[in-house]
Amino acid sequence: MKRMSWCFPFRAGKARFFLPTLGLGLSLVLICTSGGCKSGKSAACPCKSGQAAAAGCGTCPTPAVAGATNAPAPAEEEVEEGELIFDGQSLKGWKITPFAGHGEVEVKDGKIILHEGIMTGVNYTNPIPRMNYEVTWEGCRVAGTDFFASLTFPVGETHCTLITGGWGGGVVGISSIDSMDASENETTQFIAFENGRWYRFRVRVTPDKIEAWVDNKKVANVNTKGKKIDVRPGEIEESRPFGFAAWSTTGAIKNVRIRKLD
Known part of the structure; x- marks a missing residue:
């Protein structure tokens, strides 16, 4: 069957x-x-889709793997964990991003839940590295059809965003490279994200490179030398220097970690 x-x-x-x-x-x-x-x-x-409760982030799992929607994807390679910067209990060290028309933000069952609005997000308020670091997090699209756990992060003196399921639900890539956003540059990929499923994300920033992974699949490997790196002009600028965002979608985020590289 x-x-x-x-x-x-x-x-x-x-x-x-x-x-x-x-x-x-x-x-x-x-x-x-x-x-x-x-x-x-x-x-x-x-x-x-769209009826999964935010706390459970997935309903009707298959009997053979009951509860698997709340489990991270199987690891394919060992990734060294960094410092946990979200305590799973409060928004201590975070603030709600002042997007116009944003939805509610709550902390529930160890997750930050970005409820659907025009765009909803949170910014980290403590100091973070700007170079030679790695960020890992887990994200789930609870309801909706667009990006749900996109991260804006520093690259030296500038910033960019890893888009997770944008432009209708499947586009993954870096915004922006040489003024081209994630839908039109060398990093553009499509992933059929499933609502209610948790995904692992990872970003690594080094002097000449930006790398990104989704469930251990490398989705970006950008040589930044001689290229203009910046966020896409518009409301996502509010996510700088370090923040998560969801567009017209309810997203959930947990297990956010930063590791300085040697």
Whole structure:
């Protein structure tokens, strides 16, 4: 049977099998029925995108991996962890980004939840490195169809943003390189992010390079020498020097860490 992501859409039905026994003329009738997430005129499936609770960040996991939507993706390589800069209990060391029309920001169950608005985000308020460092975090798109855990970060005296699922939900890349944003430069990639699933993100900044990973897949490897690096002009500038943002989407963030490189 083909396995689906968050629910198993079987149609209710019946199948009868008759197995005559030797010489007795008896029949065995097996009646199989199934329900659950139906289509057509049946009740609405609770597994639809956008209905996952922010705290749980995923509903209807498959029985074989119950609860897996709250688990990080399997590690493919060992990554050294940095200093934890979000305590999972409060916004201590953070502030709500003053985007016009932003949604609510709350801390719940160890996550920062950026509720849907025009754009919603948080800025880190403590000192951070500007060069030779690595940031790791986990992000989940709870509801919506656009970027949900994008990080704006310093690159020496300037800044840029790792876009996570922008331009309708799938674009990943660095904004901006030589005035070209993540949808049109050398880092442009597409990832079919699933609502309710946690993803690992990692960014590394060194003097001549910006690198980025999604679930250990490298998605950016930019030689910055001779290139203009800056944020995309507009409201995302409010995320400088270091901040997360979600666009018209509810996103959740946890396990944010920074590590200085030797």
